[in-house]
Amino acid sequence: MDFSWSEAQRRFFDSIEALAKAEVATDLVMADREGRFHRAGWDACGRVGLPGLPVPRRLGGLECDALTMVGALERLGYACCDNGLLFSLHAHLWTVVTPLLALGTEEQKQRFLPKLAKGQWIGGNAMTEPEAGSDAFALQTTARREGDVYVLNGHKSFVSNAPVAHVLTVYATVNPAKGPAGITVLLVETEREGLEIEPVNKMGLRTSPTGEVRFRDCRVPVANRLGDEGAGTFVFMRSMTWERGCILASAVGTMRPLFEMSLRFARARRQYGQNIGKYQQVAARLVAMKERLETSRLLLYRTAWLLAQGRPAYLEAALTKRHISEAWVQTCEDAIQIHGGLGYRVETGLDRELRDAIGSRLYSGTNEIQSNLVASLLGL
Ligand SMILES: Cc1cc2nc3c(=O)[nH]c(=O)nc-3n(C[C@H](O)[C@H](O)[C@H](O)COP(=O)(O)OP(=O)(O)OC[C@H]3O[C@@H](n4cnc5c(N)ncnc54)[C@H](O)[C@@H]3O)c2cc1C
Numbered sequence: 001m002d003f004s005w006s007e008a009q010r011r012f013f014d015s016i017e018a019l020a021k022a023e024v025a026t027d028l029v030m031a032d033r034e035g036r037f038h039r040a041g042w043d044a045c046g047r048v049g050l051p052g053l054p055v056p057r058r059l060g061g062l063e064c065d066a067l068t069m070v071g072a073l074e075r076l077g078y079a080c081c082d083n084g085l086l087f088s089l090h091a092h093l094w095t096v097v098t099p100l101l102a103l104g105t106e107e108q109k110q111r112f113l114p115k116l117a118k119g120q121w122i123g124g125n126a127m128t129e130p131e132a133g134s135d136a137f138a139l140q141t142t143a144r145r146e147g148d149v150y151v152l153n154g155h156k157s158f159v160s161n162a163p164v165a166h167v168l169t170v171y172a173t174v175n176p177a178k179g180p181a182g183i184t185v186l187l188v189e190t191e192r193e194g195l196e197i198e199p200v201n202k203m204g205l206r207t208s209p210t211g212e213v214r215f216r217d218c219r220v221p222v223a224n225r226l227g228d229e230g231a232g233t234f235v236f237m238r239s240m241t242w243e244r245g246c247i248l249a250s251a252v253g254t255m256r257p258l259f260e261m262s263l264r265f266a267r268a269r270r271q272y273g274q275n276i277g278k279y280q281q282v283a284a285r286l287v288a289m290k291e292r293l294e295t296s297r298l299l300l301y302r303t304a305w306l307l308a309q310g311r312p313a314y315l316e317a318a319l320t321k322r323h324i325s326e327a328w329v330q331t332c333e334d335a336i337q338i339h340g341g342l343g344y345r346v347e348t349g350l351d352r353e354l355r356d357a358i359g360s361r362l363y364s365g366t367n368e369i370q371s372n373l374v375a376s377l378l379g380l
Contacts, residue, residue: 001301001305003067003301005071009071013071014075016072017078017079019044020076023040024044024080024082025041026040028081028082029346029352031084031206032084032206032207032352035201035206035207036207037085037207037208038207039164041080042085042088043119045076045085045089045119046118047119049061049062049118050062050072050089051089051116052118052119053072053073053093054066054069054101055097055116056101059109059114060117060118061117062117065308066245066304066305066307067304067305069093069246069249069304070246070300073086073090073246073249074249074250075253076089076250076253077252078253078257079253081257081349083205083208083250083352084205084206084207084208084356085208087160087205087208087359088122088160088164088209089250090250091123091124091125091160091161091208094247095123095124095169095243096116096167096169097117097123098239099185099226099235099238100112100169103226103227103235104226108223108226115166116167122161122164122166123161123165123166124160124161124162124165124167124168125168125169125239126156126159126162126168126169127139127156128157129141129154129155129157130155130157134365134366134368136171139154139183140154141153141154141155141156141170141171141173141215142154142174142176143172143173143184143186144174145174146219148221148223149219150172150174150186150220150221150222151217151219151220152170152194152195152215152219152220153215153216153217154172154214155212155213155214155215156170156212156213156214157212158200159210159211160208160209160210160363161208162199162209162211163209163210163211165190166189166190166191167188167189167190168187169185169187169226169235169239170185170188170213171184171232172184174230181233182230183231183232183236184225184227184229184231184232185227185231185232185235186220186224186225186226187224187225188218188220192220194215194216195213196216197211197213198211198212198214199211203355203359204352204355204357205356240364240365241307241313241317242307242317243317243321243364244318244320244321244364244365244370245304245306245316245317246304246307247360247364248296248324248360251325251328252300254353255293255327258332258350258353259289259290259335261335262286262334262335262339266282266283266338269340285334285337286334288334289331292330293331295323296323296324296327296328299316299319299324300320300324302316303317303319314373314377315374318365318370318373318374318377319370321360321365322367325357325360325361325367329354329357329358329360329361332354332357335353336350336351336354
């Protein structure tokens, strides 16, 4: 494994940092309070092709491999504090663009990917239901076949991007009696009749819009089916491997400024006549922050390397998601503690960072579910 970046990759990452600083930055205290999606920031990402990182050039994308993608998203996370915007980008990339690229028909790719790659269209994923969260395959949304259309009925929860999305990957069953073998994925344009979206108010990631989605006799052409009828569990597992492996790339980037600002503060802040970094309890927190940053990055790169090689990465992706999300939450708590009372003030942004980080323990399958997956893959 060689994780050194080429000159071209370095230049690409530098250009992302410059873009994030010039065009994606925003007044986050207010945007967070108001739960405002930064559409101009999204469009800026679209202009340089970030929503189409893995998409082939012939379809308007940047055609990056998995390692280059996580490197790019890590740098974006370093330069851009808007974790909500980054989360929206991840939801779009890993739950719509990547599965479409791998499993879509040529006609579907031509129809959807050029718009998704440029960010003109935003994608989201509708799996979770009020009664089917961790036990996702117990979903109840139905897709009844009538000639050349499916008729969708059901209720999906926590659909990231839904209020701003143009297309959703919707998981539904063609036959509840078949259990997981009936689960089928449809690409559903949000402008279709019979689809209603209601925004959701969240504790963190407030700049990433989320919605409840209800389908009432929503008619979707069979031509919009992603993969075979009944292949939904395969689509989901594949999609989740990419999502769990890559979704926290930007969080690794985010942990670096959290560490750097805490280090600067510990070197500068004096109490009892010396810098607080001289106190072992403060220094130990900084050492742990640095260790978490390095181990998170290594896991991220190794999983991306496996994905880039087309090797199995289901276990590694679960470990990556679990490890980085816990590291991010703990890093936020350490940063707050090192800053003392200042860390508790809204203008430092650390409260928002912690609220954003806590979400990562829940989405893409909770960390308990990641542990269960790893345990079962270890034969336990
Ligand atoms: C910010 C955010 C964004 C999200 N985005 C999306 C999205 O875009 N699309 C989508 O479909 N979903 C999305 N989700 C939903 C997410 O996938 C679910 O919240 C998650 O899978 C957990 O389901 P649940 O909330 O119903 O919790 P439950 O499954 O009810 O779990 C409740 C608690 O019980 C624990 N638990 C459950 N089963 C077990 C078990 N077998 N062993 C041990 N512990 C267990 C859980 O870990 C959790 O602590 C998002 C969630 C969040 C918070």
